[in-house]
Amino acid sequence: MAQLVSLRQAVAEVVSDGDSLALEGFTHLIPFAAGHEVLRQGRRELELIRMTPDLLYDQMIGFGAARKLVFSYGGNPGVGSLHRFRDVVEHGWPHPIELEEHSHAGMANRYVAGASKLPFMVMRGYSGTDLAAHTNVREVVCPFTGERLTAVPALNPDVAIVHAQEADRDGNVQLWGIPGVQKEALLAATRSLVTVERIVEQLEPRPGAVVIPSWVIDFVAQAPGGSQPSYALGVTERDNDFYRAWDAISRDREQFMAWMETNVIGKVAV
Amino acid sequence: MSTASEASAGATGYDTGELQTIVAARSLAGKRSCFIGVGRPSTAALLARMVHNPELVLVYESGTIGAKPFRVPLSIGDGELAQSADFVVPVPEMFNYWIGPGRVQVAFLGAAQVDRHANLNSTVIGEYDHPRTRLPGAGGAPEIATGCAEVVVIAPHGTRTFVERLDFRTTRGDHTTLVITDLGVLEPRDGELTLTTLHPGVTVEQVQDATGWELKVAEQLALSPEPTEHELSSLRELVSR
Numbered sequence A: 001m002a003q004l005v006s007l008r009q010a011v012a013e014v015v016s017d018g019d020s021l022a023l024e025g026f027t028h029l030i031p032f033a034a035g036h037e038v039l040r041q042g043r044r045e046l047e048l049i050r051m052t053p054d055l056l057y058d059q060m061i062g063f064g065a066a067r068k069l070v071f072s073y074g075g076n077p078g079v080g081s082l083h084r085f086r087d088v089v090e091h092g093w094p095h096p097i098e099l100e101e102h103s104h105a106g107m108a109n110r111y112v113a114g115a116s117k118l119p120f121m122v123m124r125g126y127s128g129t130d131l132a133a134h135t136n137v138r139e140v141v142c143p144f145t146g147e148r149l150t151a152v153p154a155l156n157p158d159v160a161i162v163h164a165q166e167a168d169r170d171g172n173v174q175l176w177g178i179p180g181v182q183k184e185a186l187l188a189a190t191r192s193l194v195t196v197e198r199i200v201e202q203l204e205p206r207p208g209a210v211v212i213p214s215w216v217i218d219f220v221a222q223a224p225g226g227s228q229p230s231y232a233l234g235v236t237e238r239d240n241d242f243y244r245a246w247d248a249i250s251r252d253r254e255q256f257m258a259w260m261e262t263n264v265i266g267k268v269a270v
Numbered sequence B: 001m002s003t004a005s006e007a008s009a010g011a012t013g014y015d016t017g018e019l020q021t022i023v024a025a026r027s028l029a030g031k032r033s034c035f036i037g038v039g040r041p042s043t044a045a046l047l048a049r050m051v052h053n054p055e056l057v058l059v060y061e062s063g064t065i066g067a068k069p070f071r072v073p074l075s076i077g078d079g080e081l082a083q084s085a086d087f088v089v090p091v092p093e094m095f096n097y098w099i100g101p102g103r104v105q106v107a108f109l110g111a112a113q114v115d116r117h118a119n120l121n122s123t124v125i126g127e128y129d130h131p132r133t134r135l136p137g138a139g140g141a142p143e144i145a146t147g148c149a150e151v152v153v154i155a156p157h158g159t160r161t162f163v164e165r166l167d168f169r170t171t172r173g174d175h176t177t178l179v180i181t182d183l184g185v186l187e188p189r190d191g192e193l194t195l196t197t198l199h200p201g202v203t204v205e206q207v208q209d210a211t212g213w214e215l216k217v218a219e220q221l222a223l224s225p226e227p228t229e230h231e232l233s234s235l236r237e238l239v240s241r
Helices: A007-014 A032-040 A054-062 A083-091 A104-116 A182-188 A240-251 A253-265 B016-026 B040-051 B079-084 B091-099 B141-147 B204-209 B229-240
Strands: A003-005 A020-023 A046-049 A066-071 A098-101 A120-123 A138-141 A148-153 A159-168 A173-175 A191-200 A210-212 A219-222 B033-035 B057-060 B106-109 B124-126 B131-134 B150-154 B176-180 B184-189 B192-198 B216-223
Touching: A003 A007, A007 A032, A007 A191, A007 A219, A020 A032, A032 A054, A032 A159, A032 A191, A032 A253, A046 A054, A054 A066, A054 A083, A054 A240, A054 A253, A083 A240, A083 A253, A083 B131, A104 A120, A104 A148, A104 A182, A104 B091, A104 B141, A120 A138, A159 A182, A182 A210, A240 A253, B016 B040, B016 B150, B016 B176, B016 B229, B040 B057, B040 B106, B040 B150, B040 B229, B091 B141, B106 B141, B184 B216, B192 B204
Parallel strands: A003 A219, A020 A046, A020 A159, A046 A066, A066 A098, A159 A191, A191 A219, B033 B057, B033 B106, B106 B150, B150 B176, B192 B216
Antiparallel strands: A120 A148, A138 A148, A159 A173, A173 A210, B124 B131, B176 B184, B184 B192
């Protein structure tokens, strides 16, 4: 059963230096509050895993918390580059990190294998591209048809953190809107935390919702607005103006660090 | 980079970017479904639903199928996409059930580099291990480009984009049917991109100068029809929302 605790306690319980850490949420429900708490607690040497690093991993990489990034699309959606990600890859600032990159389909299937506790998933993809030679995939032959397919290895992070609209007092979680790979990431991980907008007496069934039972979650913490500037459908709106503003904030190293000190490190978690 | 961004402006009252969007929208007439990313492809697909094809099913890789946004979304995961969709699916389902088996007919893709076989680079400029410019990476493009039957590439026409040799092959070009630029339209002929259509006011020499290899030119060159009043006013109304 999930324990309901504060965000500060939950992050302290699940994340240690050197962990492989997946903070998932595909454009929607990105767990910014939890990621910021990881930085406030001074965690370092993390293997950061996310399909779309987005602003959150731009911040975590730029702040020097990562030793490796596993990802499939490192852009600011609709705006352009992630400048901290580019700076670390192009200039090794603040320190070089290892990259492992995949396609979205590859990453999604890696989480499916991880959640299924299978060693790999099989798919069509990677062949005929330069990606195959620069990442961790293998060709396999279908034992039934002889077709050549691509095997992608299971992704089993030490820790997964996702954000959802609500949980009940027993720690059962419900999220709706774009469901991304949150359920897969959570089931693939060794330890898990779900941050939620609100705690409710009872989960009301909603069309298309994903329900995750308390007994596969380690910790639930309330973090209202915890996915801003991403959003929680029906609760908060995506702050598109901030996504545009990040382009200027993140271009300059000193301006970025000053923004982080004021807006992340200097803040206190709920 | 040589482009003709001002080529048709003024006298005829539209710019080449608008024409490129309008030509892309026309390519979706009669199609059942289209996979789209953000930016110009998204604008073109919404314009197609307004002008040519109100039943067109728009698919965004965030999992929203049958999205009907009123405004052009900034990201592929804006709230309006989920709220207006026929249904919303998780990412593994999107790729394994819908894109991989070819259930989405057309894909609109962009890229930083395009070669003569319509292979695309969206990963790095320069060497992979020491890139001059690190680009966002593959995202959904590789499997979208092999899963969808018809791939339409939308890109600015210049020698930085249309290159003899890609710095990195992110996405295969086998399923590409059209490459729509701000100068004209290229289509594969015997596996090689060939200039088949010029936009109004553009010359073959201009297109050749903006292409990084010796470009094949079709014997019968077509001319893109000028935007109609309806197309142009619909596009302007759409982007002003």
